[in-house]
Amino acid sequence: MEDLLRIDDRLNPDQRLIRDTVTSFVTDRILPDVADWFERGTFPARELAPALGELGLLGMHLEGYGCAGTDATSYGVACRELEAGDSGLRSFVSVQGSLAMFPIWKYGSAEQKEEWLPRMASGEAIGCFGLTEPDHGSDPSNMRTFAKRDGSDWILNGAKMWITNGSIADVAVVWAQTDDGIRGFVVPTDTPGFSAPEIHKKLSLRASVTSSLYFDDVRLPSTAVLPEVSGLKGPLSCLSEARFGILWGVVGAARACLESAVDYSKTRVQFGKPIGAFQLTQEKLAWMYVGTAQASLTAFHLGALKDAGNLNPRQVSFGKLANVRAALDIARQARSILGGNGITLEYPVIRHMNNLESVLTYEGTQEIHTLVLGEALTGLSAYR
Known part of the structure; x- marks a missing residue:
């Protein structure tokens, strides 16, 4: 599908290489089987972890200990392409790097880092x-x-x-x-x-x-004990790292649903013509693209802030709230375009839609992120 706004023109050569590498991995290793995994309720983590480690995706935004040391935008792009495959795949990488490895890397002792980080970066340890x-x-x-x-x-x-x-x-x-x-x-x-x-x-x-x-x-x-942190600052800083990956990842899920809907609309014929030729369908697709592009622009902007060292948790809350809601709305619209076929695992839409219901809740519910923004705007806390 054409990138009408040429948003990925923002990527530098290294970031494009990461995008293309992850896309190829997802296409070759994930998409042929993920519908079956979803139906059976399984995930071959032990099989996939070494491959993800070999690609440098585990703890990729961390320095040293076998980690790739990429910039934040590169990590975001990788999350986007992983979640275009499935939210569960992106969750695995996100939990490994941002929630398990990051606190050891940021707050751990030298011994903890040496014991765990190289093995986790390679996928040997989960x-x-x-x-x-x-x-x-x-x-x-x-x-x-x-x-x-x-x-x-x-x-x-x-x-x-x-x-x-x-x-x-x-x-x-x-x-x-x-x-x-x-x-x-x-x-x-x-x-x-x-x-x-x-x-x-x-x-x-x-x-x-x-x-x-x-x-x-x-x-x-x-x-x-992690020696270098006490209080809620520790876990909340980890959540900010993971939420950054989420606000990028859901753009991939939204894009996958949009692409599926566009392709379907051009081949599904009703009343003598493809349903994509009907105004109602084109309106849905147009707004779905607008939502996907806006979420992508938000992700790129927050990635630039993080790379500059200027990203704060309230901005992450904005991205998580706005982008997950947008992705879920896009998935639901795609489901309606596919009609009855939209509820089958022959197409990725219902899988992404169901997954996004969890993403809406975890790493801070939409209500909590709403209140974070409300407090930022008014200076008044609604939940303390």
Whole structure:
């Protein structure tokens, strides 16, 4: 489909290479099978992780330890092309790099970095991020998971929920209350007392591993603590990293739905002509393209701000809120153009539409991001 606004002309040669490389990977390795993965509720993470690592996509925006050290826009472009394949694929890469590797890279000890980051960058080791709890999603400050001192060790108890990669992870970055405030812990998943049952019966993000985490007197050495951060600043900074990938990624999902709708409208004949020749269909397609292009421009602008070191969390909230809503609206419109075929997995639309319902909620619900912007505009907090 033609890029009418020539938005990708903004990409430099390295960024174009990343775009094309990821697009080829998705076309060759993901698209032939992802509908089956979605239908079966499976995701071959162990098979894909080394390939993603070989391409330099795991922790790609981090420096050193085998990470590619790309700029933020390159990371965004990669997320866009990954999510054009499936949100579950982008979620895997996002959780690995922005939620599991980033806190170790940013706040970890030298020993933690050396132990985990090279293996995670290569895809040998998989990570997950434990913040959300069964009773505390949007309000992590009141989390119940608690770590208490026992001599030089820590004893961790509690539960986390809706954890991507949890059941397949080798290491979990877990946030817990302590007597000194919220702290992060690097928890090898083979530690006694740790368990991570997979969550089933999902109708969204089915090509993704989603789990609960349980900690039953998990004993950790003092070296398990992330030494360079305390309080909510730690997990919230990780979420900002991940949300940046999301606001780029959903542009790929929207584009995939738009392309599918355009192609279908040119071949589906009703009343003697392709449905794309009807004014109602063209109006839908035009607004879908406008929404996709506007979301793309937002992503590029925020990428430029991040590369310049000027991106703040409120701007990330704007991007996450605006772009996910736009992508979901585009997916729903595409579904209507495809009619009955729009609910089958022969086409990518219903898969993207269902996935985006989860993306709307995770990494901050649309309501929370709305209130972040409301506070930015008025100076008045509505949720504290």
